[in-house]
Amino acid sequence: MIIEKANVKVLRVFAENWFRTLDIEEITKLSNLGRTWVYKTLNNLKKYTLIIEKNKRYLLNMENNLCLSLKQAFDIERVYMLDKKIGTNILSLLNHIKLKLGNNLSSVMLIGSTARMKTWEESDIDFIVVAKGKLEIAKPDINIILLSQEEFEKKYMECDEFVLTSLAYGLLLYDTNFIINFLRKPLPFPTSEKIEEKKEFVRKTLERIYTLLEINDMEQTNKELKNILTLLARIEILKRKEIPKCRLELIEQTKDKFLSEPLGKLLKGKVFSKNKILEICERIENYIE
Structure with a gap:
């Protein structure tokens, strides 16, 4: 029984870090198990090809259909681990989306701080819906990004950091094997050309x-500055071949204090x-050169 519980704990860790x-x-550390039990569990899981070992590092075998099913099961489990009211709202909205779109619906993912279990008082609940x-759902604090399959795939091929972050850290609530196909392969990272395009946007x-400073629109200027620092933090993380987390966690994830402190x-x-x-803009100009 102990080894069975250990299996579940370790598989849950891999499902949350599948990429x-x-x-x-x-x-x-993540499983809260002793090292001896971790070794025993890993050996057990390797027998069933649930995990892959390479150079003393381990990865969930996303080519194994059971692993894909386990990830989705653990994702749903995390919704139930949220505050009861939030979890109920999410599941109710999921059912509403399924009824509304019917056979036109491909996938629903919970994304952002709620999916990362990092909710705070003013947190919105964010979804990607592929359909x-x-x-149209007019509910306060609910944000739905609606994409067609073609739009999602295009963003994926362009290494759009929003889509990459959503795939890495989002919770897959419903799928007709569309998102699953992206989970079967390693996440891509932007080329140097794509990074340069992002810098040009900056x-x-x-x-x-x-221009906003000239007309003293300080509210909008601060919003634009927040967006620009967020993007630069994401670029810095992507260049390290890591996937940026939600905005609230970027402060800890980025290693550049110039970005993390003002953000x-x-x-x-x-x-x-x-x-x-x-002063910050001048430092940004020097930073992106």
């Missing part, structure tokens, strides 16, 4: 910030002065 390899120390047709946003203050509601914004 990356883990070493013994990480598995031990044909239209979907440069254009800087120009917009300078952290903006996320907490801080409003920077004109001089401070100009």
